[in-house]
Amino acid sequence: MNSQILSKRLAQVAAFVPKYARLADIGSDHAYLPIYLVANKSINYAVAGEIAQGPLKAASKQIKRYGYTNEIIPRLADGLMAIQPEDRIDTVVIAGMGGILTTTILTKGKEEGRLTKEQRLILQPNNHEQSVRHWLATQHYKIYEEQIVEEHGKFYEIIVAYYKTDCHYTKKEIYFGPVLIQQKNLAFKKKWQKELQTKQKVLSNLQNARTAQKSKIEEVQQQIAWIKEVLK
Structure with missing residues (x-):
């Protein structure tokens, strides 16, 4: 399977997923991301979380179509409640949602014990990127990587973060992105x-x-x- 199954923004998200990660894709949108990663032998386990039956059925259909029912588990749940301890998830993707909803999911996930300090976060908010960075900063996450891509006239920012106690950001870094402001690529x-x-x-x-x-x-x-x- 080639990257044509993915949008440009999701292709960039996929590029940030570590090799052999155990992935939770929250709001999986037909499970395209985990399907692509499994097909390309980048990962061999993923949970595709959906909050509603309609999207869950769509994800399940695609997973069966590509023959990955052993590698990708579709699960009906609210946010990070899709993650079970036995999944041993080490990478969490929340892509394609609003920034405020993204921070709400993260907050609830932390309160419910589904978000751990060992997990890599790969976040692609459709708006309110500053709110996402502010949440990460106040919860002691360090932003290690960022990328901005343009697709169909819209700009999407991808943020990769890990838990780290001693990280601090200025208001300006929160506003633009501490990595993006250094790179200043064409899309930026x-x-x-x-x-x-x-x-x-x-x-x-x-x-x-x-x-x-x-x-x-x-x-x-x-x-x-x-x-x-x-x-x-």
């Missing part, structure tokens, strides 16, 4: 050039509004200054 620059235009419009609207809060204006001005600085 395109995203933030577009975002700069949006922020400038927001600032103009705030300055023209009678009820705009001074703190909000200052916040947007700070973001604009940061964006201009990283785009230099």
